[in-house]
Amino acid sequence: MVVKAKKWRKPLTEEQKEERRERLVKAREAKAAPKYVTVHYSVRELPDDHYLSLMNVRAWLKKNKQDRQRLKSMINRKLGDKSTAAEYYRRDTYVQNLESYIRTGIWSDLFYGEDQENIIQYKCTSMAYWADGTPKRSLHTWYPDIGEYTREMANADANVKRAKHV
Secondary structure (H helix, E strand, O other): OOOOOOOOOOOOOHHHHHHHHHHHHHHHHHOOOOOOOOOOHHHHOOOOOOOOOHHHHHHHHHHHHHHHHHHHHHHHOOOOOHHHHHHHHHHHHHHHHHHHHHHHOOOOOOEEOOOOOEEOOEEOOOOOEOOOOOEOOOOOEEEOOOEEOOHHHHHHHHHHHHHHHO
C-alpha cells in the first residue's frame, strides 16, 4: 500500500494574516444583502421585532425540526407511546405550516410561538350583519369599531336580544 505524504502549508507571517483579514473585511462589506427570493414579500417586509417576523419564524422552525427529529427517532426505536406519536405529528404539521407561511405569507395555524404557546387573534376586515341589521360577531376577534369582542360583550348582547323578544 502506497501512502501519500501530506503537503503541509508554509505558515503565514503576521503581515500576511493581517492582509488576509483586511481583504476578508472588504469582501464582506462589498457583499450585497440577501434578497430572500423564496420568502413572500409580506413576510420579508415585517420588522424583526414583529411576532411573526422571518427571524422569529426561522428560529421556531429550527427548534421544531430538531424536536420532530428527536421524536421520530424515539418512535423508530420503539421508545415512545401513542402520546409520542401524537406529539410528533403535531410538530410535523407545525413545521409544514411554518414553511408554508414563509413561502406564501399566509398563517394557517391557530397558534404561534416556539412551542405554539400563543393563540392567533382574528381580525375582522369586513363586517357581516344579521337580517335585523345587528353585526355578526365572533369571540376573541378584533373589530374596527369595538376592538376585541370578549365574553362579557357577548353576554351583554345576548341579554339585549332576550329583552327584545320578551
